[in-house]
Amino acid sequence: MSILASRVSARIGLPLLPLFLGIGMLAGVDGLGLINFSDYNLAYLIGQLALAMILLDGGLRTRMKTFRVGLRPALSLATLGVFLTSGLTGLFAMWVFDLSIFQGLLVGAIVGSTDAAAVFSMLSGQGIRLNERVGATLEIESGTNDPMAIFLTLILSQTLAGSIDSVSGTLLMFIEQFGIGALAGIASGWLLGRLLRWLDLAPGLYSLLAAAMGFSVFALTNMLGGSGFLAIYLAGVMIGNIRGKHLEFILPVHDGLAWLSQIGLFLTLGLLVTPSEMVDYAWSSVLVAIILIFVARPLSVLLSLKPFFGFRWRELAFISWVGLRGGVPIVLAIFPVIAGVENASLYFNVAFFVVLISLIMQGTTIGHMARWLKVEVPAETAPARRRLLGVLPEDDYEMFVYKVDSKRVENTPLRMLRFPSGAVVAAIFREHVMIHPTGSTRLQASDVACVIARTHDLNAINHLFNGDAELKRERDFFGAFALSGEASMGDVADAYGLTLSRWEREETLGAFIARRVGGYPVVGDDIDWHGIHWVVQDVEGNNVTRVGLRLHG
Numbered sequence: 339m340s341i342l343a344s345r346v347s348a349r350i351g352l353p354l355l356p357l358f359l360g361i362g363m364l365a366g367v368d369g370l371g372l373i374n375f376s377d378y379n380l381a382y383l384i385g386q387l388a389l390a391m392i393l394l395d396g397g398l399r400t401r402m403k404t405f406r407v408g409l410r411p412a413l414s415l416a417t418l419g420v421f422l423t424s425g426l427t428g429l430f431a432m433w434v435f436d437l438s439i440f441q442g443l444l445v446g447a448i449v450g451s452t453d454a455a456a457v458f459s460m461l462s463g464q465g466i467r468l469n470e471r472v473g474a475t476l477e478i479e480s481g482t483n484d485p486m487a488i489f490l491t492l493i494l495s496q497t498l499a500g501s502i503d504s505v506s507g508t509l510l511m512f513i514e515q516f517g518i519g520a521l522a523g524i525a526s527g528w529l530l531g532r533l534l535r536w537l538d539l540a541p542g543l544y545s546l547l548a549a550a551m552g553f554s555v556f557a558l559t560n561m562l563g564g565s566g567f568l569a570i571y572l573a574g575v576m577i578g579n580i581r582g583k584h585l586e587f588i589l590p591v592h593d594g595l596a597w598l599s600q601i602g603l604f605l606t607l608g609l610l611v612t613p614s615e616m617v618d619y620a621w622s623s624v625l626v627a628i629i630l631i632f633v634a635r636p637l638s639v640l641l642s643l644k645p646f647f648g649f650r651w652r653e654l655a656f657i658s659w660v661g662l663r664g665g666v667p668i669v670l671a672i673f674p675v676i677a678g679v680e681n682a683s684l685y686f687n688v689a690f691f692v693v694l695i696s697l698i699m700q701g702t703t704i705g706h707m708a709r710w711l712k713v714e715v716p717a718e719t720a721p722a723r724r725r726l727l728g729v730l731p732e733d734d735y736e737m738f739v740y741k742v743d744s745k746r747v748e749n750t751p752l753r754m755l756r757f758p759s760g761a762v763v764a765a766i767f768r769e770h771v772m773i774h775p776t777g778s779t780r781l782q783a784s785d786v787a788c789v790i791a792r793t794h795d796l797n798a799i800n801h802l803f804n805g806d807a808e809l810k811r812e813r814d815f816f817g818a819f820a821l822s823g824e825a826s827m828g829d830v831a832d833a834y835g836l837t838l839s840r841w842e843r844e845e846t847l848g849a850f851i852a853r854r855v856g857g858y859p860v861v862g863d864d865i866d867w868h869g870i871h872w873v874v875q876d877v878e879g880n881n882v883t884r885v886g887l888r889l890h891g
Contacts (some may be wrong), residue, residue: 362604416479723738834870
C-alpha cells in the first residue's frame with residue numbers, strides 16, 4: 339500500500355511521508371485494527387536503524403563540493419540553530435501546556451531538529467534544483483543536526499527522571515557526541531571507500547558490504563559514546579566521493595534500502611500512535627507547530643546565519659521554511675517513555691502532531707516557495723543513463739546516454755559540436771538501429787547518443803544536449819547572452835558605459851561579481867547594477883567563469 343501510495347502522492351501533490359504515517363494509523367488499533375502494536379522499545383530500535391540507513395544513503399549522494407559553501411552555515415544551524423529552536427519552542431510549550439521549564443524544554447528539544455529523511459525525500463522527490471548555497475546548507479544541516487537534538491533530549495529526560503549526571507559530565511558527553519562521531523565517520527569512511535574500490539567482488543555484494551560496514555560504524559561509534567548518526571552520514575559522504583565501479587552497484591540498491599527504511603519507519607510510528615489519545619493534545623500541539631514553523635525556526639535561522647554568512651534575505655526565508663520535521667522527533671519522543679519520564683505520552687503525541695503539520699504544510703509548498711523566493715536555478719538536461727566503464731582504477735571514463743531534443747545540435751556535423759577535450763560520441767541509435775558515427779555524422783531529433791567522457795566533463799555535455807525547453811528557461815533566467823568571467827572590467831565598463839573606480843577597472847568580471855556576492859559565489863547569484871541584471875552562470879571553485887546579462891525593460 340505504501341509503495342502504491344507513491345502514485346497517489348504524485349497525482350495530488352501530497353508528500354509521501356504523511357501517507358506512510360496514515361497507512362500505519364489505518365492498520366492500527368484505532369483504524370482497521372489489523373495490528374495492535376505498542377512496543378516502544380522495538381519502535382525505538384526500528385527508528386534508530388531506519389534513520390541510520392537513510393543517513394548512509396544521503397551521505398553517499400552528497401558531493402564533497404557542496405561542503406565548499408554549505409559546511410560552516412550548516413554546522414551553525416546544526417548546533418546553535420537547534421539550540422535556539424529548541425529553547426524558543428520549549429518556552430512556548432511550557433506556557434501552552436502549563437509545564438515546568440524542564441518539561442517545556444524537553445518538548446522543544448524533541449522537535450528542534452530537522453529530519454534528514456524528510457529533507458532528502460522532499461527535495462529530490464519534487465525535482466527542485468536549488469542554488470548551491472541553499473541546497474548544500476539544508477542537505478548538510480539535516481545530516482548533522484541529530485547529535486544536538488539527541489544530546490538535549492537525553493539530558494532533559496534524565497533530569498526529569500532524576501538520573502542526571504554532573505554538569506561537567508553532560509558537557510563532556512556533548513563534546514564526545516560530536517568529536518567521536520566526526521572522527522569515526524571521516525576516518526572509517528576514508529578507509530572503507532578505498533577498501534570497496536580495491537576489492538573485486540560479485541556486483542551484488544558491494545551494496546551488502548557497504549551497508550554492513552555502515553551499520554558497524556554506527557554501532558561502534560555509539561558504543562564509544564559518539565553520535566552514530568553523524569558518523570554514518572560522514573562515512574557515507576567519504577565513501578560516495580571516492581569514485582570507482584563499486585558506486586554503480588551500491589547506489590541503486592541503497593536507494594531501495596533508504597525507501598524501505600522510510601516506509602518501515604513511518605509505518606511503525608503510525609502503528610504506535612493511538613489517534614483517540616491524541617485528541618486532548620490537538621489544539622495545543624497545533625499552536626506549538628505554528629510557533630515552531632513561523633517564529634522559532636525563522637529566528638534561529640536568522641541568528642545562526644545572518645551575522646556570520648553572506649545569505650540573502652530570500653535565502654534565509656527559504657531555509658527557514660524547509661525546517662522539515664519527520665521521523666527524528668517521533669523517535670526522540672519515544673525516549674522519555676523508555677526513560678520513565680512522568681506524563682511521557684504528552685511528548686509523543688505533541689511530536690506526532692508537529693511532524694504531521696510540518697510535513698503537510700511545509701512539504702507541499704516547497705516548490706512554490708523555491709520559485710517565489712527565487713532560490714531555484716534552471717535544471718539542465720541529465721543523462722538518461724550513466725555507467726562507469728571500469729577500465730581505469732582512478733578518474734575512469736563513463737558512458738553517458740542522451741536523447742537528442744535540441745535544435746542547436748540537430749543537423750550539425752559532430753566535428754562542429756563543442757565537446758570537451760577527450761569526450762567522444764561512441765554510438766548513435768536512430769529508430770532502433772545503431773549508427774557508427776564519424777565527424778560528418780549529423781544528429782537528428784529523437785536520436786539516442788552514447789557519449790564516452792570523464793565525470794568532470796558532465797556539466798559541459800549536459801549543457802550541449804540541453805533541450806529547447808531547458809534552453810528557454812536558461813535564457814529567461816540568465817539572460818540572452820553571457821560574458822566570460824576573465825573579461826576585464828575596464829573593457830566591460832567601456833562597452834556598456836559603466837562608471838568604475840580605477841582599481842575596479844583592473845579587476846576581472848568574475849572577481850568583481852564574486853566580491854559583490856560575498857566571496858563564495860554559486861550559480862544563480864545575481865546583482866542589479868547600472869540597470870543590468872548580472873547573473874552567475876558558471877563557477878569553478880570560488881571563481882566565476884561565466885556571467886549572464888539580463889537587461890531591464
